[in-house]
Amino acid sequence: xxxxxxxxxxxxxxxxxxxxxxxxxxxxxxxxxxxxxxxxxxxxxxxxxxxxxxxxxxxxxxxxxxxxxxxxxxxxxxxxxxxxxxxxxxxxxxxxxxxxxxxxxxxxxxxxxxxxxxxxxxxxxxxxxxxxxxxxxxxxxxxxxxxxxxxxxxxxxxxxxxxxxxxxxxxxxxxxxxxxxxxxxxxxxxxxxxxxxxxxxxxxxxxxxxxxxxxxxxxxxxxxxxxxxxxxxxxxxxxxxxxxxxxxxxxxxxxxxxxxxxxxxxxxxxxxxxxxxxxxxxxxxxxxxxxxxxxxxxxxxxxxxxxxxxxxxxxxxxxxxxxxxxxxxxxxxxxxxxxxxxxxxxxxxxxxxxxxxxxxxxxxxxxxxxxxxxxxxxxxxxxxxxxxxxxxxxxxxxxxxxxxxxxxxxxxxxxxxxxxxxxxxxxxxxxxxxxxxxxxxxxxxxxxxxxxxxxxxxxxxxxxxxxxxxxxxxxxxxxxxxxxxxxxxxxxxxxxxxxxxxxxxx
Numbered sequence: 001x002x003x004x005x006x007x008x009x010x011x012x013x014x015x016x017x018x019x020x021x022x023x024x025x026x027x028x029x030x031x032x033x034x035x036x037x038x039x040x041x042x043x044x045x046x047x048x049x050x051x052x053x054x055x056x057x058x059x060x061x062x063x064x065x066x067x068x069x070x071x072x073x074x075x076x077x078x079x080x081x082x083x084x085x086x087x088x089x090x091x092x093x094x095x096x097x098x099x100x101x102x103x104x105x106x107x108x109x110x111x112x113x114x115x116x117x118x119x120x121x122x123x124x125x126x127x128x129x130x131x132x133x134x135x136x137x138x139x140x141x142x143x144x145x146x147x148x149x150x151x152x153x154x155x156x157x158x159x160x161x162x163x164x165x166x167x168x169x170x171x172x173x174x175x176x177x178x179x180x181x182x183x184x185x186x187x188x189x190x191x192x193x194x195x196x197x198x199x200x201x202x203x204x205x206x207x208x209x210x211x212x213x214x215x216x217x218x219x220x221x222x223x224x225x226x227x228x229x230x231x232x233x234x235x236x237x238x239x240x241x242x243x244x245x246x247x248x249x250x251x252x253x254x255x256x257x258x259x260x261x262x263x264x265x266x267x268x269x270x271x272x273x274x275x276x277x278x279x280x281x282x283x284x285x286x287x288x289x290x291x292x293x294x295x296x297x298x299x300x301x302x303x304x305x306x307x308x309x310x311x312x313x314x315x316x317x318x319x320x321x322x323x324x325x326x327x328x329x330x331x332x333x334x335x336x337x338x339x340x341x342x343x344x345x346x347x348x349x350x351x352x353x354x355x356x357x358x359x360x361x362x363x364x365x366x367x368x369x370x371x372x373x374x375x376x377x378x379x380x381x382x383x384x385x386x387x388x389x390x391x392x393x394x395x396x397x398x399x400x401x402x403x404x405x406x407x408x409x410x411x412x413x414x415x416x417x418x419x420x421x422x423x424x425x426x427x428x429x430x431x432x433x434x435x436x437x438x439x440x441x442x443x444x445x446x447x448x449x450x451x452x453x454x455x456x457x458x459x460x461x462x463x464x465x466x467x468x469x470x471x472x473x474x475x476x477x478x479x480x481x482x483x484x485x486x487x488x489x490x491x492x493x494x495x496x497x498x499x500x501x502x503x504x505x506x
Contacts, residue, residue: 004032005054006039011047012187013040014180022060023053025078025103027071034076034084041088048187049088051111052095052180053104058120061102064129064266067257078103078135079250082110091191095175095183096120096162106133109140112194115173115183116162122170125157127226129269130262134253138233139245142201144169148209150201151234155217155227169196201237210235226256275466276455281448288398288453290460294319294370296387298329298360301404302376304432307333310357311433312461317359317367326360333358336433364394372400372457374426381408385416392417400450402426403441406477410443410470420445424454427474428463438463439474 003026005016015036017023033051040049053059066072076084085092085107094100094108096116101123108114116122124133124141132138133154141150145168153160162171175182203209213231221227229252236245256262294317295306302318306329309316320326337354340346359366367373373395375387384403391401401423403413414423425441438461440454451467458465468474473481487500 003029004036006036008040008043008046009184010188011045012184013043013046013049014184015040015049015051017051017053017059018055020055022057022099023055023104024060024063025081025107026063026066027074030076030078030081034081037084037088037092041090046090047190048091048093050093050095050180050183050187051085051107052183053098055098057098057104058094058096058100059104059107060099061104061106062135064269067266078107079246082107082135086110086112086195086197088112089193091187091193093183093187095179096122096171097179099123099159101125101159102133102137103135106135106137106140109137109144109170109196113172113186113191114170115175115179115186116171117179118161118163118174118176120162121159122153122162122165123157123159124154125159127155127157127224127230128265130224130226130259130265131256132226132229132233132249132252134250134257136197136246136249138230138249139201139237139242140196141170142203142234142237143196143199147201147203147206147234147238150237151213151231154230154234155221169194169199197242201234203238206235206238223261225259225261229256272464275464278451278455278467281451285448285452287456288371288400288449290314290371290400290453290457292316292370294367294373294395295376296367296373296391297376298326299376300332301428301430301432303329303333303336304430304434305374305376305404305428306358307336307354307433308428308461308463310354313357314460315357315359317361317370319361319364319367321362323362326362330358330360364390367391367394368396370395370399372402372453374402374404376404376428379405379408381412384408384413388413388416388423392419398422400424400453402454404428405441407473410441411445414443414445421447422450424450425468425470425474426454427476429476436462436464437476438465439476440465440467441470441474442467443470 003019005018007014019026019029040046092111093113094111097120099121100108102125105122105124124137126133138154162174165171166174217227217231233249233252236248292315293309295302296319298318298320306316306318337351341348341351373391377383377387403425404427406427410425414420417423423443424446427439429435429437438458442451455465490500
């Protein structure tokens with residue numbers, strides 16, 4: 001019971017989740033919450049119950065480490081805990097801050113009411129692990145939000161803010177100030193029980209909607225089975241009684257969790273977290289503050305990298321040697337943004353704001369105030385050394401000098417400067433404004449502070465930073481070399497290029 005704290009404030013019991021850092025619903029927390037819930041129900045002085053997360057979050061959901069283990073099904077499993085909350089004869093209010101994701105949001109949907117702090121994130125991101133929600137999320141969210149908005153959340157896995165859904169049955173109230181005090185006051189007001197499972201999932205013209213949605217999902221998520229299962233499950237919420245819909249959702253979940261796609265995506269999930277840990281670097285190493293950037297080279301890579309910074313809200317100077325090259329680069333950037341606007345993925349106002357963050361220049365002197373400069377010029381050692389000599393002279397003390405090289409020796413480049421400790425590789429993959437991988441290449445003299453700063457910057461830019469040593473091709477291109485080598489062997493042995501491509505794509 002130590003995984004959940006309990007107190008009574010007036011006539012309201014507060015149950016506080018205590019499984020840091022993100023209050024995932026591991027078995028110990030599920031047991032503790034059930035015991036505390038029973039305690040509150042049995043206390044005649046308690047008229048209502050508030051569930052709230054301690055620390056940084058309400059709950060990030062199920063403990064992924066328990067998947068495919070006995071702990072994931074040990075009683076109470078998450079579905080049983082949600083059913084116990086839903087069946088409470090006393091109103092249960094979920095008070096959400098930080099994140100309520102996956103099983104965390106599903107548990108809140110089993111509560112009778114939900115309040116939240118402004119800026120919290122609500123999501124059912126299971127699709128990103130090759131799954132669908134497995135504890136009633138596909139059945140309760142359409143009843144709280146309407147089937148169309150709920151399906152968009154479930155298929156994409158993307159979070160929404162409480163402010164955008166306030167006034168729906170998903171969020172009853174956005175709390176200003178202290179969340180717990182606001183939730184206690186909300187819970188203390190007499191209200192009847194409101195049980196989502198008893199409500200309909202509203203949708204106009206379901207036949208047309210689901211046919212169009214399936215066509216779109218099959219195009220956008222080719223090769224991934226989970227998004228289409230999300231559509232099937234939400235359709236079940238609209239067309240079937242709640243109990244039948246829940247059973248259908250569970251069958252889909254159990255089918256997906258043993259599939260190759262989900263296992264691969266979960267492997268990637270843990271891999272992305274593993275690469276954030278850098279051997280030999282103290283955990284308390286301080287990252288430098290990055291408020292502005294410079295990019296040398298306005299070609300395909302340089303322009304894409306400038307967009308990455310602009311997209312993240314950071315001002316960036318874009319340098320070229322000739323006006324014609326600079327104009328070409330800026331035109332390509334505008335074209336990329338305009339394409340996103342035309343597809344409905346970016347508002348015109350946001351495009352204008354991002355373009356305004358990119359300042360073109362023909363002079364190294366204009367880069368002097370930048371906190372980091374990234375070189376993205378021709379892949380030639382002598383050319384890169386010349387650029388770094390100029391950057392070393394132009395940039396302020398403490399600035400980071402980064403190279404976007406994909407194969408060249410970062411130590412040799414660093415040796416051309418007076419501050420090799422500030423030189424690092426930051427290899428973006430093309431197109432830089434789309435691809436998530438960022439190879440962070442640690443030179444022999446790269447300082448821990450610069451390395452940690454580069455990894456923090458990767459997160460700010462929405463990238464996954466992976467640390468590499470200095471070696472031929474680093475990580476990605478070393479793998480691609482062997483990958484292509486085998487493909488060429490197959491051609492030597494008589495396979496057709498089309499046959500090799502189809503085998504790999506399948």
